[in-house]
Amino acid sequence: TYVIAQPCVDVKDRSCIDECPVDCIYEGRRALYIHPDECVDCGACEPVCPVEAIFFEADLPAHWQDYRQSAVHFFEAA
Ligand code: SF4
Ligand code: F3S
Secondary structure (H helix, E strand, O other), X not given: OEEEOHHXXXXXXXXXXXXXXXXXXXXXXXXXXXXXOOOOOOOOOHHHOOOOOEEEHHXXXXXXXXXXXXXXXXXXXX
């Protein structure tokens, strides 16, 4: 899965939504979240984010590892 990290917080550019072929990017209060079970790893969203908030999970910087779990919690609570 791909993961949206800290740069999206309070920015929410939303360009990523238009690129996703399976519509698995959902809006939260302060950031957007990629549904980890619905993402097909196409990579289309990553280059369009103007603040480079989107990463393939294996490439997520160490200091933003928490964002993977944040997405899981977001969809569990939904
Ligand atoms: Fe959607 Fe593809 Fe991005 Fe996954 S990698 S969130 S399927 S655009
Ligand atoms: Fe956020 Fe970037 Fe998408 S700022 S809403 S991850 S285009």
